[in-house]
Structures are given as structure tokens and as C-alpha cells.
Amino acid sequence: MQGPPQPTSSATAYTPTDRTVPTRAPQRASYDKDVVHAILDEGYVCHLGFVRDGAPVVLPTLYARVGERLYVHGSTGSRPLRTTGRADAGLAVCVTVTHVDGLVLARSAFHHSINYRSAVVHGIAHQVTDPEEKRLALDALVDHAVPGRSRDSRPANTKEFAATAVIRLDLDEVSAKIRTGGVNDEPEDLALPHWAGVVPLRKGYATPVPDPGLAPGTELPDYLAVR
Amino acid sequence: MQGPPQPTSSATAYTPTDRTVPTRAPQRASYDKDVVHAILDEGYVCHLGFVRDGAPVVLPTLYARVGERLYVHGSTGSRPLRTTGRADAGLAVCVTVTHVDGLVLARSAFHHSINYRSAVVHGIAHQVTDPEEKRLALDALVDHAVPGRSRDSRPANTKEFAATAVIRLDLDEVSAKIRTGGVNDEPEDLALPHWAGVVPLRKGYATPVPDPGLAPGTELPDYLAVR
Structure with missing residues (x-):
């Protein structure tokens, strides 16, 4: 693959920095790469934050992880990429x-929480x-949502390829919180009479709805079997 | 209720501004208040964006809507609120x-999307x-996750009340995208042989797990019946 080399650190954890050490509940923080990767790989959209005219902007965006690198989908007309301007001018972002x-339903209002x-x-x-x-990033974006799907679809043609923009963010200053x-x-x-416990939220695919045409x-491909 | 009065506009839609008109797919944007309220009310966490030392920060945070006002949960030690400092100094935020x-699985990689x-x-x-x-905001935060729950739990005592901070954001510059x-x-x-269609994601509560004590x-209260 061309482009900048992947970060080559063999460490199993990211190095904490001032802004990745939480001020609240630090015992819930993790810098373990496997933990972070699993969280990133399970999501469908990230929330991409950037600064525009001095104010924060947070937009839901498709993304994928490849090794120690995050690829975030855009179009050449989208705001963060227009802000970036030339390819070598970086854009400060926070991706969550x-x-x-x-x-988590506690007997006391104060101890209500979420897992x-x-x-x-x-x-x-x-x-x-x-x-x-x-090209690899675009495949990764499709495979991120449904593993294996990029091989079971028509690849982008020249026009589609040009109409899509991708930004790259190295995984370096990273933390998880759990x-x-x-x-x-x-x-x-x-001893209070209030019900207490955890209400898990449902996950995974519901029954796929085929296109009428x-x-x-x-x-239905095996990779879409309802889990 | 004390504090600043609720926004009193009787309009049924928010007024678009430069930063709430999307540069991509504008036909997917909505400014309808009912549409926005429904999206806000269905979420469990928001992504709160703010600027710290010139860089964006995006943190998942509990929140609730009361009329045309959003309340975001914090603790008095948390970063955005420390940044706010004095109560009358505002903090520029973006809440998504x-x-x-x-x-959405298309036959072509390019037309893959999500609903x-x-x-x-x-x-x-x-x-x-x-x-x-x-006090009303704290009740709303509990009721946001599980409607009716605040009446079925012990209210915050003086110490808990002081240890919780809430920030308020009026719903004024708002848009939805769908x-x-x-x-x-x-x-x-x-005519390509690739399966195409929509794979819905599962929603709602799974079976509640009671606290062993x-x-x-x-x-199990009625409001936790599996939907």
C-alpha cells in the first residue's frame, strides 16, 4: 500500500496524554489497543468533531479501521474536507x-447510569x-458495516471514485472508557422497594428486507444471516 | 420553574442558519420541531462537542429534552463544566x-449507505x-432513559444534588438529517447478481437483569416490559 507507512509501534497500549486521561471515573479508562479496536470495529457511525469559525461541529460519519489507522468517509463537497483544503494541510479532529x-437502574436516582x-x-x-x-480505504468502509461485502458488490468506477473523499487519522492519541x-x-x-438492575439493549441485525428488483x-448471502 | 424563561416561539420549525444547512444531501435535512424532538427523545447518549485549547473534543454524555431546552449531564469535576467556569460564562457546544x-446494501459499493x-x-x-x-432537569435525565422512572427511585439528597452538574442548551439553531x-x-x-436491500438493526430492551439484592x-415494573 502506498502513502505514509502504518505506525509501527509494537506496544499493546496507547500512551496516555493529558487529554486522554479522564477527569471523572479514571478507573473506567483503558488504553489497551485490543479493547479500543474492538469498540471501533463494532460501530456503524463515528461522531466526527472539528472546529469551524472557532465553534465545535459534531457530525455522524461512516468510518473504518485498518490496523492503526482510521478512515472517515466524506464527499469532496463536505464541510470538514473543504476545511482541510489542500491534501497536506491537516484538520484537527476528535472522533468518538x-x-x-x-x-443501569439504581434504587436511587443519583446512581442511575448506563453501561x-x-x-x-x-x-x-x-x-x-x-x-x-x-481504494483499500473504500473497501474497508464497505466491509466495516458488513464484513466481506466489498467482494460482493460492484467496485467504484472512475467517476464514483473521484466523487468520494476519505480522510485518514492515525490511532495514536486514543482512549477507551467502559x-x-x-x-x-x-x-x-x-431495602428500598424500587426495582433495580440492568436493562440490556438489543443488538444486531433484524430480518433483512430485499430490494424488490x-x-x-x-x-440472501450467508454474511447477512440474522444473529 | 425558575431560571431563564423557555423560548416562546410558537413556530413549528427551526430557522435554518448557515451552519445548519448541509452541504451534502440537503433534501435529507429537516427543521421541523416535532421531527427533531422525536430524534432527541429516542436517544440514550448525545455526543457533546466543545473546543479545548483550540482543538475539538467529543464526549458521549447523558442528556434530556424539556420543551425547547436540552439538559446535559455532568459532574462538577468534568471537563466541559470546568471550562465553563462561572455559571454566566457560556460554553460553545455542538450536541449531536x-x-x-x-x-443499506446496494449492488454497487458506491451506493452503500445507512438509514x-x-x-x-x-x-x-x-x-x-x-x-x-x-431538580427538574435531574428528574428529566432519569425519565429520559426510562419514562416514569424518576417517581420510582429515591430522589437525590443534598450531597448528591451538589455533586451533580447540569448544563442547559436552548433549542434554537437546530437541524435534523434523515x-x-x-x-x-x-x-x-x-441485473447484477449481488443481493441488495436494507438490513434493519434491532432496537429496544432485551430481558432486564434484576439486581441480586x-x-x-x-x-419488574410495567415500564420495563420488553418491547
Whole structure:
């Protein structure tokens, strides 16, 4: 693959920095690469933050991870990429991916919480200009949503390829934050009559809805089996 | 309720501004208040964006809507609120709530998409200092996750009340963006043998897991019935 080399650190964890050490609940933070990768890989959209005219902007955006690199989808007309301007001028971004796993209902209002996993990536994003890297990134974006799907679709033609823009963000200044488990009520509240526990949220695919114009004989692929 | 009065506009739509008119797919934008409210009310976390030392920060955060006002949960030690400093100094924020409803699998890689609904709120957030408004906001935060829950839990005591901070953001500069429906393939691709269609994502509560120390006789409340 052309373009800048992948970060080559063999460390199993990201190095904490001032802005990746949380001021609240630091025991929920993780810098483990496997933990971060799993959170990133499970999401469908990230929330891409950037600064425009001095004010924050947060937009939901498609993305994919390849090794220690995040690719974020755009079009050549979209705001963050127009802000970037020339390919070598970077854009300061914060990319956050969050999964809400369950609602934690405590006997006390104060101890209500959610079980969640989030990953926050800080850095400077650059537009991908190398055609080979861009092709791999576009495949990764399709495969991120449905693994294996890029091989089962028509690849982008020249016009479509030119109409799509991708920005790259190296995974360097990264942290995860995770809450799992049950209710943390105060001991004096345990006898209260309120129901307490965790309400998990449902995940995964529901029944696929085929396009009405499918070519005759087109079967539902195995990779879409309802999980 | 004390504190600043609610915005009183009786308009049914927010007024578009330069930063709430999308540069891509403007036909997917909506400024209808009912549409925006429904998106905001269905989420569990928002993504709160602010600027720190010139760089964007995006953090997942609990929130609730009350009329034309958004309340975002924090603690007095958390970063955005420390940045705010004094209660009357506002913090420029962007609050985004996104629902991913389905994966749109086209015959062509280029036309892969997702069905989603997002709401983006720009504005200046202020810390809530009025005790009565804060009490209502804390109830709303609990009821946002599980409607009716605040009446079925022990209210915050003085210490808990002081340890929680809430910031308020008026719904004024707001837009929604929505993609629904099926696949938009090119006519010349329709005969390709690739499966195409929409894969909806599962939603709602899974089976609640009770705390092992529930008081004897505590039944699962009706508001937690699996939907």
C-alpha cells in the first residue's frame, strides 16, 4: 500500500496524554489497543468533531479501521474536507465511537447510569490522495458495516471514485472508557422497594428486507444471516 | 420553574442558519420541531462537542429534552463544566444525537449507505444554577432513559444534588438529517447478481437483569416490559 507507512509501534497500549486521561471515573479508562479496536470495529457511525469559525461541529460519519489507522468517509463537497483544503494541510479532529449496552437502574436516582463502551481518538486528519490507499480505504468502509461485502458488490468506477473523499487519522492519541456490571447503590438504600438492575439493549441485525428488483435467483448471502 | 424563561416561539420549525444547512444531501435535512424532538427523545447518549485549547473534543454524555431546552449531564469535576467556569460564562457546544436504523446494501459499493436519523444542536451552554430548575432537569435525565422512572427511585439528597452538574442548551439553531427507504442503485446495475436491500438493526430492551439484592417481593415494573 502506498502513502505514509502504518505506525509501527509494537506496544499493546496507547500512551496516555493529558487529554486522554479522564477527569471523572479514571478507573473506567483503558488504553489497551485490543479493547479500543474492538469498540471501533463494532460501530456503524463515528461522531466526527472539528472546529469551524472557532465553534465545535459534531457530525455522524461512516468510518473504518485498518490496523492503526482510521478512515472517515466524506464527499469532496463536505464541510470538514473543504476545511482541510489542500491534501497536506491537516484538520484537527476528535472522533468518538460509543456503544450503549444497557440502562443501569439504581434504587436511587443519583446512581442511575448506563453501561457503555466508548473510544475517543484525537489527532490531525489528512485527506487520502494515494489511489491505492484510497481504494483499500473504500473497501474497508464497505466491509466495516458488513464484513466481506466489498467482494460482493460492484467496485467504484472512475467517476464514483473521484466523487468520494476519505480522510485518514492515525490511532495514536486514543482512549477507551467502559462501564460494565450492575447497580452501585448505597448500602442504606438496598431495602428500598424500587426495582433495580440492568436493562440490556438489543443488538444486531433484524430480518433483512430485499430490494424488490433483485435479479432472479439472488439468495440472501450467508454474511447477512440474522444473529 | 425558575431560571431563564423557555423560548416562546410558537413556530413549528427551526430557522435554518448557515451552519445548519448541509452541504451534502440537503433534501435529507429537516427543521421541523416535532421531527427533531422525536430524534432527541429516542436517544440514550448525545455526543457533546466543545473546543479545548483550540482543538475539538467529543464526549458521549447523558442528556434530556424539556420543551425547547436540552439538559446535559455532568459532574462538577468534568471537563466541559470546568471550562465553563462561572455559571454566566457560556460554553460553545455542538450536541449531536444519531440513530442508525439500518444498513443499506446496494449492488454497487458506491451506493452503500445507512438509514439514519440525526439531530445537531449548536449553541452556547450554561450551567444550571437555579435549584428548582436543576431538580427538574435531574428528574428529566432519569425519565429520559426510562419514562416514569424518576417517581420510582429515591430522589437525590443534598450531597448528591451538589455533586451533580447540569448544563442547559436552548433549542434554537437546530437541524435534523434523515435517510430512509431502500437502495438507490444505478439502472445499469439492477441485473447484477449481488443481493441488495436494507438490513434493519434491532432496537429496544432485551430481558432486564434484576439486581441480586432486590428487596423481597420487588416485581419488574410495567415500564420495563420488553418491547
